Amino acid sequence: MSFQFAHRMGAVPESFLDTLFAVSSDPSIISFAGGLPSSELIDVEGIAEATAGVMADDGRSALQYSTCDGYLPLREWIAERYSRRLGIAARPEDVRIVNGSQQCLDLVAKIFCNPGDVIGMERPGYLGAVEAFSIYEPAICGVPLAPEGGPEIGAFTRLLAEKNPVFFYGIPNFQNPSGTSYPEAVRREVGTLCREHGVPFYEDDAFGELAFDGRPRMPVKRWAKEYGIVSGSFSKTVAPGMRIGWLWAPEEIIRAFDIAKQAADLHSNHLSQMIMHRYLTTHDYDAHLATVRRTYAANCRLMSDLLDDLLPDWTHTRPEGGMFMTAELPAGVSSMALFEEGLRERVAVMPGGPFFAGGGGDDCIRLNISTVGGEEIREGMDRLVRAARTLSS
Ligand SMILES: Cc1ncc(COP(=O)(O)O)c(C=O)c1O
Secondary structure, eight states: OOOOOOGGGGGSOOOSHHHHHHHHTOTTSEESOOOOOOSTTSOHHHHHHHHHHHHHHHHHHHTSOOOTTOOHHHHHHHHHHHHHHHOOOOOGGGEEEESSTHHHHHHHHHHHOOTTOEEEEEESOOHHHHHHHHTTOOEEEEEEBOTTSSBOHHHHHHHHHHHOOSEEEEOOSSOTTTOOOOOHHHHHHHHHHHHHHTOOEEEEOTTGGGBTTOOOOOOTHHHHGGGEEEEEESTTTTOGGGOOEEEEOOHHHHHHHHHHHHHHHSSSOHHHHHHHHHHHHHSOHHHHHHHHHHHHHHHHHHHHHHHHHHOTTSEEOOOSBSSEEEEEOOTTOOHHHHHHHHHHTTEEOEESGGGSTTSOOTTEEEEEOSSOOHHHHHHHHHHHHHHHHHHHO
């Protein structure tokens, strides 16, 4: 059969995800390639209690249609947490609930981007964002990440001044894939520049609550102000299967966003929103977060130490939070070749290429630290060393 799909479908880069799923379903392979949070850290009992409570007290309302903006008590909870954690006043009317923050990537691009418009983003950048944006046929312009974290300011300034992007998309906290964060001075500079040039800064904060030291980092929105768009998610902190994320944006953007969201799905899963709110208000969320942070911090430290000891000719990032780090391979070693050789040794790494819109990145890999325990990290690193030795011999 030959269907006539829309031209925009041809603009989406070929996904590496099918290959990764095949890899992660093979139990003999230790995978550093995935991007999931730890299943073991999901509070199944707590969520079951919250679900039972919602069904018993409010089942009919939870199972009915609801409004596009999202469950008000949950938006109030999110706004209050921003105000308390960051000292920046957020109002519930500026917050929208989405079906996972991935939906924000789609809808923000939908309301801002005509074919051929420029979207700026970090290079390397989040693969899922490249895929979501590509549907709207933009010219994606990557700004290289500086070694100390955040976009290189010279290239960032030139992009804003010369290319008139519809928005710049970045991950200031514990970026996917690099694990790096913007230093505070860079946040200030980037936010101020966006405001001066009238370019929205779209800040994807999927990992902001996963700082290993628990200390909140100021969002770029603090300086971008009315040009600041923030998305957040409970996927990495509570449970990704509940598909609850949010958008925090200025009123004018919220108005356009509501139109796009209503047309896309009427509203996010109401039952899931009510369960999430019940869970957050009846369980000790901060204690749960402390456990997640402690576990990921220990995994990250172990992975870093082993890389330093066993593969001293590799360089790697030193994340202060989140779920990922990247490693740069020695000259001449290709990440695709390492992926293939790794599979022969029963260890999987994520090649860097897919994170570089427009090509490049074969000299680095992404390593995940959330789905593997200490023993697996040790054994997986031994296997990786064998694969690396085979390639360099
Ligand atoms: C940087 C980043 N943003 C957004 C998402 C989407 O997450 P969700 O839709 O589950 O909130 C992910 C998922 O891995 C991510 O890594």
